[in-house]
Amino acid sequence: MPELPTPDSAGCCGPLDARAADRDTATALARTFKALADPARVQLLSIVAAQDGAEACVCDLTEPLGLAQPTVSHHLKILVDAGLLAREQRGRWAYFSLVPGALSSLAAGLAEQVPTHQG
Amino acid sequence: MPELPTPDSAGCCGPLDARAADRDTATALARTFKALADPARVQLLSIVAAQDGAEACVCDLTEPLGLAQPTVSHHLKILVDAGLLAREQRGRWAYFSLVPGALSSLAAGLAEQVPTHQG
Numbered sequence: 648m649p650e651l652p653t654p655d656s657a658g659c660c661g662p663l664d665a666r667a668a669d670r671d672t673a674t675a676l677a678r679t680f681k682a683l684a685d686p687a688r689v690q691l692l693s694i695v696a697a698q699d700g701a702e703a704c705v706c707d708l709t710e711p712l713g714l715a716q717p718t719v720s721h722h723l724k725i726l727v728d729a730g731l732l733a734r735e736q737r738g739r740w741a742y743f744s745l746v747p748g749a750l751s752s753l754a755a756g757l758a759e760q761v762p763t764h765q766g
Numbered sequence: 767m768p769e770l771p772t773p774d775s776a777g778c779c780g781p782l783d784a785r786a787a788d789r790d791t792a793t794a795l796a797r798t799f800k801a802l803a804d805p806a807r808v809q810l811l812s813i814v815a816a817q818d819g820a821e822a823c824v825c826d827l828t829e830p831l832g833l834a835q836p837t838v839s840h841h842l843k844i845l846v847d848a849g850l851l852a853r854e855q856r857g858r859w860a861y862f863s864l865v866p867g868a869l870s871s872l873a874a875g876l877a878e879q880v881p882t883h884q885g
Contacts, residue, residue: 673808681803689792689799 679753682729687712688722692731695743702744798872801848806831807841811850811869814862821863 683689690712695703705723709716723743726732731750732743802808813830814822824842828835842862845851850869851862 669809669812670805673805673812676808677803677805680799680808684796684800684803686789686792686796689795690788693788693792 676753679729679731682725682731685722685725687714687718688726691719691722691743692726692745695732696745700744701747702742705741705743708743795872798848798850801844801850804841804844806833806837807845810838810841810862811845811864814851815864819863820866821861824860824862827862 683692691708694708694711695701705716705720708723709719712719714722720741723732723734723741727734727743731746733746735742735744802811809831810827813827814820824835824839827842828838831838833841839860842851842853842860846853846862850865852865854861854863
């Protein structure tokens with residue numbers, strides 16, 4: 648339960664100042680969405696998510712996308728940097744797994760970043 | 767149309783052919799994520815979502831972002847085109863409301879686009 652909103656938030660306009668603090672969060676969220684703003688990366692994430700244990704070898708990811716392995720590795724790196732996939736090297740190959748809850752927390756992040764201030 | 771997966775995909779590689787059908791879905795999802803790949807648009811969506819009735823007048827959206835109204839209108843149009851916001855003209859001002867379920871179906875879309883094929 649939130650305490651009372653700021654006393655000067657009379658009616659329509661709400662606590663505008665509170666939103667400035669959300670700018671960093673918005674920037675972080677936008678960066679994650681940018682990682683997903685590419686069909687190949689959406690496909691990679693989906694394919695990894697659909698595997699047993701939500702994990703796939705990079706060697707299994709090039710063929711379904713019809714892309715060269717350096718290109719696939721480039722896309723995978725962007726997904727790892729965005730915190731959506733985790734990478735683990737095992738001998739010759741790198742394995743990629745879905746970071747649990749990353750997608751749902753991404754959706755929740757949007758809803759959470761602005762505190763509710765309805766009367 | 768291949769009937770069977772490649773015979774040498776023993777174990778590890780799953781039904782790769784099924785994934786080709788997901789390319790259009792991935793493209794559509796990526797387009798929506800691209801609409802969210804900008805901090806100003808994430809903030810706009812959040813501010814609208816936090817209003818009473820998840821609706822806001824464009825006149826209330828310029829100040830919290832510190833952007834000119836044409837710029838805000840440009841970002842809002844991208845969010846409307848992506849199906850995340852709905853626009854309604856009322857007299858002089860346009861009102862924008864969150865499309866119910868758009869964000870959650872976006873997250874679900876990723877999980878849904880690849881059929882589960884775990885054994």
